[in-house]
Amino acid sequence: MSHLTENFSRPEKKEEVVTFGSLDTTVQQLLRAASEVRQRAYVPYSGFKVGAAFRAKANDQIFAGCNVENAAFTPSSCAERTALAKAVSEGTTEFSVGAVVAFEPDVFTTPCGVCRQFIREFATDDIPIYVAQDIDARFAAKEEPFRSEDPVLCTSIFNLLPSSFRTYRK
Numbered sequence: 001m002s003h004l005t006e007n008f009s010r011p012e013k014k015e016e017v018v019t020f021g022s023l024d025t026t027v028q029q030l031l032r033a034a035s036e037v038r039q040r041a042y043v044p045y046s047g048f049k050v051g052a053a054f055r056a057k058a059n060d061q062i063f064a065g066c067n068v069e070n071a072a073f074t075p076s077s078c079a080e081r082t083a084l085a086k087a088v089s090e091g092t093t094e095f096s097v098g099a100v101v102a103f104e105p106d107v108f109t110t111p112c113g114v115c116r117q118f119i120r121e122f123a124t125d126d127i128p129i130y131v132a133q134d135i136d137a138r139f140a141a142k143e144e145p146f147r148s149e150d151p152v153l154c155t156s157i158f159n160l161l162p163s164s165f166r167t168y169r170k
């Protein structure tokens, strides 16, 4: 081993899938915030709505964001980056936990590569990330977005992006 790898991002906990009902109420609240903001996603091109929410380390304030698409495609912003850009704009750069929700029938929708790097920028320590499926039919029926038995992926930014690039230049 070289000392040059000592500062690499390595997750403290492995990924696991748990039920929504087993989560701390503060995490459940964060997932609900991500679900709520997801309904405001601006996605005229893909129709693929994503919501994300991060909790500020200092005061537990929640910053939520949706994806925002553009006719020229490249300028589009993912939900995770929208949420974090909102937080940084308000003076918050440290986060204790994040949540991402979308819906694909057969897979959890985890952050894209660009967003993993964007989250990593603000992760001096590992940040737990909770990923859940958000079912639109429940929103349409005015039901609660999540049920106790719903599966939730508990991962973290160091799981999603190990050995990641980060500069420590001042």
Ligand SMILES: [Zn+2]
Residues within 6 Å of the ligand: 078, 079, 080, 081, 111, 112, 113, 114, 115, 116
């Ligand atoms: Zn992304």
